[in-house]
């Protein structure tokens with residue numbers, strides 16, 4: 001029997017957390033949105049308002065549907081506010097220490113039978129599960145960015161994940177109108193195992209002077225029909241997240257082909273994280289993005 005999921009808690013109100021909150025509310029679920037700072041929750045709610053407005057202006061949903069979805073999302077100022085959630089999805093920064101700390105403090109506030117999930121892009125589900133009090137009720141639910149648009153969700157079981165947890169997560173994704181695929185618990189799972197080395201290679205291509213930002217992105221958009229160039233996509237994902245995923249691949253698979261490009265490291269060290277900080281491979285501070293190299 002699957003666990004009925006009616007109320008979802010989300011930790012981390014950044015681009016992924018806000019997108020997950022939006023699609024859950026649009027599917028009729030109650031949502032509690034948490035972040036470590038109240039102003040981050042407010043910013044996440046602002047992102048949801050803009051995204052819902054975009055869908056209304058396109059005629060994808062009507063005003064009343066948008067309003068009722070928005071009303072289902074409430075801020076959660078602390079983990080105690082997540083106590084009545086059936087499922088809590090962690091979507092905080094891609095850093096294992098940050099996530100472990102969240103799980104070790106979160107569980108005491110939850111119902112004993114609540115399912116706990118992570119939206120990690122790369123980190124071992126089995127290792128994160130070990131930071132909880134319920135590895136059998138823990139699972140990777142990996143949404144793609146932008147969440148309101150992308151159809152796929154990867155499900156990743158840890159070594160202890162029970163069948164009931166997996167089946168419940170699968171039913172939850174179907175309720176959101178999305179398609180789930182299963183990946184084994186290997187570094188970066190399936191999508192990012194393939195996508196991130198391609199992005200890293202694009203950054204090496206820039207680093208070695210093979211092409212400019214513009215020529216690399218144009219080449220892959222028009223030459224391989226990718227909807228975004230790889231450097232544009234890296235800025236969209238967040239360069240901090242890209243670097244963390246490459247580091248997990250490099251450490252976890254111990255193969256030099258996953259070595260993060262030194263230019264990626266430098267951009268992250270400079271705090272140029274892409275769109276979210278308004279500068280990455282493009283500068284977003286003006287009306288149109290301008291390549292930085």
Ligand SMILES: CC(=O)CC(=O)SCCNC(=O)CCNC(=O)[C@H](O)C(C)(C)COP(=O)(O)OP(=O)(O)OC[C@H]1O[C@@H](n2cnc3c(N)ncnc32)[C@H](O)[C@@H]1OP(=O)(O)O
Nearest residue numbers: 051054055058121143144145146148149191192227228237
């Ligand atoms: C890092 C990880 O762990 C895993 C990952 O997620 S990796 C990243 C995976 N994502 C990708 O690869 C995305 C690649 N890019 C794309 O698919 C497209 O560029 C895109 C869908 C993001 C935007 O498409 P576009 O055609 O350039 O822009 P745009 O016309 O504005 O948007 C397309 C549609 O999406 C909608 N849309 C885009 N962003 C939206 C948002 N945040 N909220 C609501 N709707 C949105 C638009 O309204 C538009 O809808 P219609 O087709 O009905 O008009």
Ligand SMILES: NC(=O)C1=CN([C@@H]2O[C@H](COP(=O)(O)OP(=O)(O)OC[C@H]3O[C@@H](n4cnc5c(N)ncnc54)[C@H](OP(=O)(O)O)[C@@H]3O)[C@@H](O)[C@H]2O)C=CC1
Nearest residue numbers: 012013014015016035036040091092093094120121145237
């Ligand atoms: N970006 C992408 O394309 C995708 C990302 N993911 C994964 O989703 C997760 C979130 O990524 P994304 O939304 O892009 O990142 P963002 O940087 O946009 O958002 C992360 C949010 O988590 C907050 N946060 C950090 N520490 C804590 C904490 N201890 N408790 C609560 N909130 C915290 C951050 O606050 P502050 O800024 O103050 O630190 C920030 O608001 C990551 O694991 C990432 O790998 C998965 C699929 C796609």
